[in-house]
Amino acid sequence: MSRSEQPTVVLVHGAFADASSYAAVIPGLLKRGLKVVAPAVPNRSLLGDAAYIASVVRQIDGPVVLVGHSYGGAVITVAGVEDNVRALVYLSGYALEVGESLGELQGRFPDSDLAAALVYTPFPVEGSDTPGTDVSVEPDKFPAIFAADVDPDLARVLAVSQRPLAAQAFAEAAPAAAWKTKPSFGVVSSADRTINPDVERFGYRRAGMTTIEVDSSHLVMLAHPGRVVAFIGEAVEAASA
Template sequence: MSLLYKFWSAAAIALSVAVPFLPSSVSAQSDRKVQVENVVLVHGAWVDGSSWSRVIPLLESKGIRVTAVQLPLTSLADDVAATQRALALIDGPVILVGHSYGGVVITQAGVDPKVKGLVYISALAPDSGESALSLLKSSTVEPPAASQIVPDSVGFTKISRKGIDEDFAEELPSLERDILFATQGPTSAPNALAVPVTGAAWKNKPSWTLITTKDRVIPLELQKTMAQKIGSQVTTLPASHLALLAHPQDVASVIEQAVRGVDQSK
């Protein structure tokens, strides 16, 4: 038998032994849980993307790539579209995070296939056909902030200085409350807050919720009811509505839980 024949025979045997193991090896790799590396942050009403300024560096220090959406707050459709544009520019799976009214936005925009999990930070989590206002009106408790929301002649709303100081950002220093009052983004009540979502991403995707027990914007019992309805993993924090500025480490920790806990292969 020639040396060439022996070589090819040995190669054929080796290949026949190795090939059956290839599919299972590939399958094992495809089933492996991989950490999501992208987070998109969606702010709430009356603020802008800078409300995440203390959370962003904490996430980025963990190697997480962060994008903060700037919502126009002119309508729910516009706000969802702004979030969708941010998602379109990201390569790879995403954890989508919403604060307050931003929870309404991520509930609708989160149907994007890139989104692998949702995080609600002191946020509203509507079902299909529900809006921010309908959820708040469903509560048996009227939050103190409700009386401090002031509309203009076309329905764009702001929070009064008293509302900022006592109900919205009461844990923050006076200078920071000054800035929030001066820079707050007018938010359309009829076109944003009163418009129902047409889809609810949490029905098909895992979610995490941070409940703020001293919240004077979204009643505690409503936060609990929503978290239970959507099947969230819940963290409770004795904090006010703007926990993302007053307690950034706690907020970042919940987002990190989602980043670590979601299965990217799904």
């Protein structure tokens, strides 16, 4: 397969983060000669975020491998139904079923340490007198919960540069589940304190994914970038077959 036919890897970040969370993975993907796009997810609503990522995917000429970290897994579950998406990769992610919300999936399992560290802040909603609610993580607790095996200086930077997630995103049901029709791959972060690893295992098993487990914090792509690059490479090969 020529390079022009190789999939573009689209990296979808999660809640409380931005595209820089893929900073350690992108160089490895580029060295493999892959095209990479790492968009900024609005983090306003599951349906709106998925629609935005779907619009990014539709504008890419050729096949796409869609990678989602954490909440980004829920986003790619919906956006991944686009015709040119050839494979999905979940990193410490949520793989929702049709009609299921983040809150419903998480509610099946014991809370992680994240639940007690969340901060709720109102924000203005254009055209409405009712404010929305932003959800973020207490900065002092962020390093231990999200990034226990990431460089401490970087973890502190990430803690104060969070991209909050609107609370609305937790309640919206997924209208589609791309893993039903697309080859899917999942990384379980077995030392995850942000998402209960059993939530990841359950979603991946239900979807019949090719799965690996990495002894990692939630930010597996910063803690173990080589493993993540190699795993994405497997998905690219499957999508290129």
